[in-house]
Structures are given as structure tokens and as C-alpha cells.
Amino acid sequence: MKKLNFGCGDLIWEGYDNFDIQKDPRLTKNFDFNKFPYPIKDNTYDYVWSRSVLEHLNEPDKVLKELWRICKKNAIIEIIVPYYNNKSAFSDMQHKHFFSDATFKVFVDEGAVINKKGYYKIECLELVPTIIGKFFPKKLREKLSLFLGGVISYVHVKLKVNK
Secondary structure, eight states: OOEEEETOTTOOOTTSEEEESSOOTTOSEEOOTTSSSOSSOTTOEEEEEEESOGGGSSOHHHHHHHHHHHEEEEEEEEEEEEBTTSHHHHSSTTOOOOBOHHHHHHHHHHHHHHHSSOSEEEEEEEEEEOTTGGGSOHHHHHHHTTTOTTSEEEEEEEEEEOO
8 A cells, every 4th residue: 555644744654655845854755735747656646644734735626636646546535624713724824725624525526527527535524623612512513613713623534536
């Protein structure tokens, strides 16, 4: 199984290809994630992990299409991004984009319109609560998160590559 730690920062994982924009001799590869196409062969990876990366990039939709290209059929891409209605989404001045559960639903649906069969299928999509958010039942928490910040911490999605 070929695995990629995409946007690893200083979290270098054994058994993974570790890619980041920064220069570090421990990385498998470093390059600018905003420049396409990526210097990676088609159909290379079975699994991709990415945490706190997409919000920093210029065109997250193009990044997801590029990850689709470098993944094998039925690969899983696991992504964690900050939830739009939480102050942590705005705490880093480098953040360019904000996400909700709808962000990924719309992206997957639009891909189905463009590509007919779609680029991805959502395997799992969850809104991960903050410490305070855990005090509310899930359905209430998700309704409250539309109006109150600090209830949901981040969006965790697993996308299955459809080829």
C-alpha cells in the first residue's frame, strides 16, 4: 500500500511519502502545492492524509483534482480542515479558505456533473466538536454550529477515488 502524508510540515511519518512546501532533508519531496501539475506520476497512491493544508492553498478544488489524478482507483483521501464558524479558522493569517460539511458535498456533486461518474464518493464526513460542543447532542450541536462559533472545531472527510 503506497501512502502519502500531504503537507506534512515537521510530522514525518515512516512508511509514507512525506511531501511539503518547506525544504527539509527528511522529506520525500518538496514543491509548491499551488503549481500544477504536481511532479508525481498518475495512479501512484492508495491512501492520502492531509491535515490543515487545504485552507492555505489558492485553489483547493484544483488540489483535490490533482490528488485524484495521483491516486489509484478506490484510494482514500482523508482530509481535516478547520470549520468555518470556529475562531481557529481565522486565527492563522495564512488561511485563504474556510470549510463546512457542505463544501465537500458540493464539490463531490459538481464533480459528478462535470465528470458524469464523479471524481469522488464521500465515505465519511463528520463535524468534529470542540470541548464545549461535546456537551450538546450531535443533532443539536450541528444546528447550533450554524449560529454559534466554537461548537464545531473541524471538518473530517474521507473521500474515495472514483476512476
